[in-house]
Amino acid sequence: MEILNGKVVSQHIKEEIKKEVDQYKLAGKRAPHLVAILVGDDPASQAYVASKVKTCGEIGFESTLVRYEADIEEKILLEKIIACNADKDIDGILVQLPLPKHISENKVIETISPAKDVDGFHPSNQGKMMLGLPTFIPATPYGILLMLQHYGIKTSGMHAVVIGRSNIVGTPMSLLLSRNAEPGNCTVTICHSKTKNLKEICLQADMVVAAIGKANFVTADMVKPGAIIIDVGINRITSTETKSGYKLTGDVDFTAVSEKASYITPVPGGVGLMTICGLMKNTLLAYQNQCNKS
Numbered sequence: 001m002e003i004l005n006g007k008v009v010s011q012h013i014k015e016e017i018k019k020e021v022d023q024y025k026l027a028g029k030r031a032p033h034l035v036a037i038l039v040g041d042d043p044a045s046q047a048y049v050a051s052k053v054k055t056c057g058e059i060g061f062e063s064t065l066v067r068y069e070a071d072i073e074e075k076i077l078l079e080k081i082i083a084c085n086a087d088k089d090i091d092g093i094l095v096q097l098p099l100p101k102h103i104s105e106n107k108v109i110e111t112i113s114p115a116k117d118v119d120g121f122h123p124s125n126q127g128k129m130m131l132g133l134p135t136f137i138p139a140t141p142y143g144i145l146l147m148l149q150h151y152g153i154k155t156s157g158m159h160a161v162v163i164g165r166s167n168i169v170g171t172p173m174s175l176l177l178s179r180n181a182e183p184g185n186c187t188v189t190i191c192h193s194k195t196k197n198l199k200e201i202c203l204q205a206d207m208v209v210a211a212i213g214k215a216n217f218v219t220a221d222m223v224k225p226g227a228i229i230i231d232v233g234i235n236r237i238t239s240t241e242t243k244s245g246y247k248l249t250g251d252v253d254f255t256a257v258s259e260k261a262s263y264i265t266p267v268p269g270g271v272g273l274m275t276i277c278g279l280m281k282n283t284l285l286a287y288q289n290q291c292n293k294s
Contacts, residue, residue: 001258004265006273009150013277014059021060032287033062034092035084040070045096055276074103078111085113091290092118092283118282136282141173143274148183156185161202164211165192210251220256229264232271
């Protein structure tokens with residue numbers, strides 16, 4: 001069994017991005033600029049955004065954090081996004097999800113310019129991804145592909161089971177693994193809360209991507225020997241072992257499943273770090289597209 005170490009891989013990718021950004025700066029060009037918008041004070045969202053802003057600093061990006069109270073009017077948020085769309089010195093825009101219930105996530109996503117949608121959530125970019133056209137790939141699936149590439153894992157011909165059908169992870173992951181590419185060329189089964197015989201389906205899988213949002217959902221008796229396990233889940237569970245009173249765990253029972261897997265991602269230290277890398281690579285691409293226009 002080999003750990004797919006997000007810390008090691010993300011550091012390698014960040015160093016590559018920084019070298020490229022340094023070259024742009026030496027040529028007298030501005031740095032790539034990412035704007036992150038945070039609504040409310042959800043602790044997890046604050047932590048995610050802080051990590052993204054920190055990574056921008058590490059690789060030479062400029063970043064702007066815009067914060068709003070949870071009761072902000074939807075109209076004000078949309079106006080801010082429109083202003084960022086029009087600013088030629090801003091390359092990428094991300095609005096941290098989830099948003100308060102009175103704000104339409106779909107409306108927010110659709111307001112972001114597809115050219116600055118570095119999360120890859122806009123319907124235009126999702127459609128291009130489905131057709132195999134150049135676009136921004138949603139950051140978490142992109143990060144997983146980067147992880148598989150780094151470790152030289154050849155997926156062609158594999159049966160991949162994706163557990164979870166969200167537009168952020170499960171659905172795009174299933175499309176990307178099935179496309180004619182490497183990583184890719186998998187036969188993909190997408191499962192969800194209504195899937196019958198889930199255990200039997202998972203036991204057929206050469207690769208399992210767990211993105212259902214339930215702690216320790218995938219157990220050892222659901223995994224065949226030698227399977228590749230990609231754990232997307234980040235769940236907070238109560239714990240007497242930490243000062244905070246909780247710890248992070250994935251959607252996979254890591255201890256038991258790791259004894260059967262050939263490769264497995266840990267939580268934390270796995271897919272979460274790769275998601276940020278996917279976001280940064282998308283922002284760099286948005287910057288390059290902007291530079292080519294001007």
